[in-house]
Amino acid sequence: MEQINVTIKDEKGRIDKVLSERVSYSRSQIQLWLKEQMVTVNGEVVRSNYKVKNGDEVEIKIPEPVELVIEAEDIPLTVVYEDQDVAVIDKPQGMVVHPAAGHANGTLVNALMYHIKDLSSINGVIRPGIVHRIDKDTSGLLMVAKNDKAHESLAEQLKEKTSVRKYLALVHGEIGHDKGEIDAPIGRSKADRKMQDVIENGKPAVTHFEVVERFKDYTLIELQLETGRTHQIRVHMKYIGHPVAGDPLYGPRRTLKGNGQFLHAKTLGFVHPTTGEYMEFNSPIPEVFEKTLEQLRNNH
Structure with a gap:
């Protein structure tokens, strides 16, 4: 050593x-x-x-360098953008971001290691290149760092709340007002350690939302994150009485059928670590999400 x-x-x-x-x-x-x-x-x-x-x-x-033991896997990956510093990935619903207990293979990291040879090392061998995460059953855009300098720049933008992350969510209930802000601290639930909850001594968490379309018993909203707490959107929407449709953890038992929560990371914007140029990317919502919206429009 x-x-x-x-x-x-x-x-x-x-x-x-x-x-x-x-x-x-x-x-x-x-x-x-x-x-x-x-x-x-x-x-x-x-x-x-x-x-x-x-x-x-x-x-x-x-410490001595740890030999990388996470295996590269030839898993299809949608690379929206890539240069020598950063990559933007459109993650499909159902894919875990990085290996953990019970998910050693088939993750976004396994796919990244196959398709992108250079990844930052800041988060260690389990999460190379990973600057931020989205849940397994949330689809959409993620930024990936290809070197440590880029990683530090992107992480600092997240910390300083200068990056842009917008989501689309289909939630239960008809939200009457057009815009809203949820400012409620989030921490681990005392009732269930697998879940997060709004708790008095939790970490600060702020979510902004705007109504996009209303249906009978449901509302489509666009959300923008100020902070990036675990399950933030899902916890905050449950907290105000409009849980995300299809959410197996925070939603009601009677909900819309899909492949998990109807939540999509649709817009990602950040300043490029090297050029200083602002870059913004958008992702179309998954087919099951689009079909569900069409059904709701027809029913409405």
């Missing part, structure tokens, strides 16, 4: 920022090592927000 020693002299500020300027590793990588307790100051484990002091002795233990 490699070891780096740094003595703090005149530097000031957070340890993750200071170290990223002193050693040849990215700030995100240093934050990961801090989280994994691979960084000590004067022999003590510290967090990323630790403010360095003159004379601090910092020790970084760099």
